[in-house]
Amino acid sequence: MVTTAHDTGRTAAGEAARERALAAAAAVADPELPMLTLADLGILRGVDLDEDGTVQVWITPTYSGCPALTEMRADVDRAVRAAGVDRVRVRTALSPAWTTDWITGEGRRKLAEHGISPPGQAPRRAPGPVPLTLLPTRTAPRCPLCGAADTEELSRFGATSCKSLHRCRSCLEPFEHVKEI
Known part of the structure; x- marks a missing residue:
């Protein structure tokens, strides 16, 4: 998970807000798999602090057409604001694309427990176009x-x-x- 702060926006108060935002966003439950957090699923990609002190939370949906993306964004925004961060922007990162390899060990344990x-491990593909295969995968x-x-x-x-x-x-x-x- 990426957690950066731009040097020009780094103050003690800004860094504290970023840390609160990170903790709050990491604890947000996935709307489709509520036993998992966005951090467990690897959907939470990072939290940045802008030069103007705005906290940006980056999430990557499990796939680009994920119907839960709107709900995840709203839940993250609510959680970060509830943690005392007034200036927050939830951003979506589509690249690199999410992979099941980003699910944490804890997330995998929770899935099995439920x-x-x-x-298993996501298929490895060479860069470029996705090959079409007619064989069972x-x-x-x-x-x-x-x-x-x-x-x-x-x-x-x-x-x-x-x-x-x-x-x-x-x-x-x-x-x-x-x-x-």
Whole structure:
């Protein structure tokens, strides 16, 4: 997570405001996965202090069309203002694109604890255009409830676009899996 302050805007009061903003933004719950914070998901990218003392909070959505982005921005703004920071601007950074590799170990633990299979490592791609492949690219996730590897995909889309729906063939329980991106 990037946490910078421009030298011209760095004062003790400005740095204290930036630190309060960082702590407040890091604690904001994701609207679609409320057991996780924006920091757990790697959505919180950083907090800057502008020359005029405005705190800028940078977030990166899980994908560019994420319907929760408006709610995340509003929640971050409310939380930072509640922490006593009056001059705040929530900004969106689309580059680099978010990846499931940014989910913290704590975030992965919380997902599994809540019955959602955490993602594996995101696919590695060379720079440039995304290649089209007609071969299967999906892997079967382990069941977050019993740990079995014998699972099947029921639907490529779960309650949100970033999750798929699976069933464990061992314990027969359904579960969601966060897709690797």
